[in-house]
Each structure stands twice: as structure tokens, then as C-alpha cells.
Amino acid sequence: MTSLSQALRWATGELTAAGVETPENDAVLMAGHLMGLDRGEVQAKAIIGADVPQGFEPMVQQRTQRVPLQHLTGTAPFRGIELAVGPGVFIPRPETELLVELATQRLRADLAEGIGRPVVMDLCTGSGAIAAAVAHEVPQARIHAVELSDEALVWAQRNLAPYKRVELRQADATEVPGDLVGRVDVVVTNPPYVPDSEPPVSPEVTDHDPAMALWGGGADGMRLPVAIIRAAAQVLRTGGYMVMEHAESQADAVHQAYEGNGFTSVELHHDLTGRPRATSAVLAAGEPESDGPDVNHHQHGVQQ
Template sequence: MSADHDGGVSARSLRRSAGARLSRAGVASPERDVDELLASVLGLSLGQLPLAEEVSADQVARFEELLARREAREPLQHLLGTAAFRYVELEVGPGVFVPRPETELLAGWAVDQARAVEAEHGRGAVVVDLCTGSGAIARAVAHEVPSARVHAVELDPAALRWAARNLAETGVDLRQGDMGEAFDDLLGEVDVVVCNPPYIPLEAWESVAPEARDHDPHLALFSGADGLDAFRVLERRAARLLRPGGVVGAEHADAQGESAPAVFAGTGRWSQVRDHQDLAGRPRYVTARLAR
């Protein structure tokens, strides 16, 4: 790593050595994470970063602090303070589940369904986001379908505070409560229920990435022996919230491509129970339509 006379270093050598450190630490995308952190410290976009030549001593010190935390597997989004999600940027940090890129597909499904309601019925769709966490899905739907009436609920007080920040001035009706009891005032009136519930089996604790296991709220991760306890609650609640012909969509683990849809198919309340893959071809979310 070459230093200039003021104690700064070459941006290129800094990126190279930092990438090697994160790679040794087991970070899944070391080069990308390094670039995100360095761009943040330098006040540059990722596209501008290759133009950076020297990094001052003060900037190196700030970068080293962030790098050490990422090396310890603190989530990148906690260090940046934000997470991109579809067409919006969310504030995130300790106490809230960091939205994942694969959840953007489920949000996109909800957007499409809300638009379909507007096209077919000439009115704004009523959308409910259960287990809203950071407010990611609710924010995306409200942003992309302005006519939709979006409602969201979150149980955890810390996560609720992040959701309140992300949903401020969006028109989303945000409430604190349990997904299994939420929105009694909307029974039979909802067009779209969407949910990214906890779905990790308790026995899978050791297999969870440190970024999630050590930093995401456990309430947002684990859901009973088979990971489907929250799915069963969701199925019952969605059946009461939706109007006849309404739709529900929920994310699940890639190992639950058969068991998650079976929660819906086994009750006789649903038609068009389908599972959907993510961009890597892995089972990722299930959708179903309430029988008329």
C-alpha cells in the first residue's frame, strides 16, 4: 500500500488489500462491499470511485473503522445506514431486518397485483403488508402504485421505529401489532396481502449467515421447528382479510418450495397456489388466490 507525503494512500491499493481482508473473513461479495464503503467515505458514487486516486489519512482511518466492522460480519447496510430496495432507499440499522434483493421479486408481484386491481375495478387496491420490518414492501407498493391504499403492521418495537422513518409521508397506514390479529377493521376488504415472514427452522441456527444470525432480530428470522409457524398464522389471517378472489404472496426459504405452498393448498380455502423462483432459480415465494 503506497502512501503519499501527507499520509494518504493509493485508492487502488487500498481497495485491493481491503478486498483480500474481507475475502479471508468469509464475506460473500468482498470487492463490492469494499467499493460501497470506500465510496461512502469519499462521498462518491460507485461509478465515480474508479476516478479516485489518493485517499487522505483521515479518510483512511474512517474507512479502516468501517472495514473492521464489516470484517466482523456486521451487515454492510448497517454501516452505510441505508439499503436500496427496488426504486426506493430505506434507512436501516440495528434492530431491523435488512431487506434482501430477492424480496424485491415478491414486492414486484404485489405491485403487479395492485395495478391489476386498479385496471380491472377502476379503484385503488387495498394492500396489507404483514411483518413489514423496515417497511420495504409497503414503501415499494406505495411508491409504484400511488392509487393503492397500503396498510402495514410490525410487532417488534425497534423495527417499528425504522418502519416509521421509512414510511413517513408515504400515506401508508402503519400500526404496531401481531400479524395474526391485525386489521380487524379491514376483514373481507383487502385485495392483496403480502408478507415476508420469519421462516427459518430453529434447528438451522448454525447455518444462518453471521450477518443475519448476529444482527437481524430473531423475531424476523426463526419460526418454530419446521420454519412454517408464521406461514400457518399468515394463511389463516389472509383468509379473513381478503375479499373473495383476493391474493396473498409470501416469501419462504429455498428448502420450502413444497412445504410452504402446502400450507395453503392443504386447507381447501385457496385456488391457484403457485410457487415462484428467484433470479438464481431457487424456490422463493408462494402466491395463492382466495376461493370465491
């Protein structure tokens, strides 16, 4: 391979043969990472016959082994910011940006109503993606990002360091922090929710995403989501807002868990592909009802 254009064609063929879903895109992004250029600049360089960047071939070979692209570049784009990611943390997905959109809409409405410093909890923060994006877009908000995993916490600390209004807590998202009971305006969470009955098949997920970030517990994957909804009902103020990501198959179960824990105004939200992706609700006045068996908190990881 004597030119960048030849290298990109070769890489696209190799990645296609390996079953990578977006081979051409990944080839361009890897070249761009090595060259310090964006996608358009790489394509322009290819047209004028630029040289192949050093390290391109071994990086492509790693990608053919289904090492996630984000592990190779060390970054993941999310809602207009770049996050540091790598082994030990769940890679944030574009569809999770819907949670940020919904949470920021609610926060801006709260600010318009005179709440000067709304309080947010991002439960199962993982890489810190949601907390960082909300802090970036609503700098008035005070955010408590909660994560249990030691490995994920390292990445969250790195990604949240620039945001002084974010407090990172190492804790179980199913437990209720006493200092925040009834004080939170918005809870947002992308918890582990994969059902035992719907295991992922992508090698990037099965071989590289932490298991504790995936499995929700039980055939329907609802054990952890239900426990998190129950905990959120304790920290939210009356009229507070919660939004949770979930699997398509869990929409009805999440709706029921909200209603069983004192929430009202339950609303299902679809992502850009039209799939049921998240459900929001508002905490009503009064004591929540019990919803399902207690969870043995410390047997489950919580990570986004």
C-alpha cells in the same frame, strides 16, 4: 496507504481474509459511502489517484468483524429506493424484491379492472421495505403495514414517513384486524420462516439480524407462516391475492396451507437464482378450513 486505489486493494484483502462474501464490492461501497459517490465514481477516483477517505480504515475493520455493511452505511437499497436500517431490524434482501414485483403486477391488473384504490396489507413489514416499494410503484394503493417489534417499528416509521397512503400499525400479523375483514385486495408478506432444522450460519445473520425476524416456529419453520395465511384469509376479499416468501424446503407446506385455508390458483415463483422463493394464491369463495393447531400469537415476533 497513500491513495484510494491502494486502500481498496488493502480492504479487499482484509475482507477476503475475514470471509466476507463480496470483499471488493463492499470495499468500494464503503469508500463510496464516505465520499458521497456511487460505485462508478469511486472506481474513477481510484484511477486518477484520489486520496483515501477519512474513516475508511476503521470502517473496514468493523466489516472484518462481520458487522453488516448496511449497518455501517446506515442504508440498504431495495427496489430502487434507499432504506434506513440498523440494529434491531432485519436487513431487506434483494430476493425479496420478487414479492414487490408480483404484488405490483396484481395491483396494476386490479386498477385496469376499475379498482380505484386497491387496499394492500404488508404483514411483518420490518423496515417497511415492501410497503415503501409498493407505495412508490403504485401510488394509488392504500397500504396497511403491520409490525410487532418496537425496535423495527422505529425504522419502519422512518422509511414510510414519505408515503402518505401507508398506515403503519403495531400489531401481531397472526391476528385479524376487525376493520379490514374482507376489505383487502392484496396481502404480501416476508414473515419469519427459518426452520429450526436449517439454522443460518452467516455471522451477519446470526449476530445481527433480530431472532424474532428469523424463526418461523418448529422444525419446519411453518408455525408462523401458516398462522399468517389463516389471518390473511379473513382480511382478503373473495378473489383477493396473497404472496408469501418462504424457504426452499417449505414450498409444498405453503401450498398445502393455502389450499387448507380456502385459497386456489396456488403458484410457486422462483427468484433470479432459480430458487423457489415465494408462493402466491387467490382467495376462493367460501369458508376456509382449519389448518393445523392454533398459535400462541404473543410468543412470536413478526418482522420482515
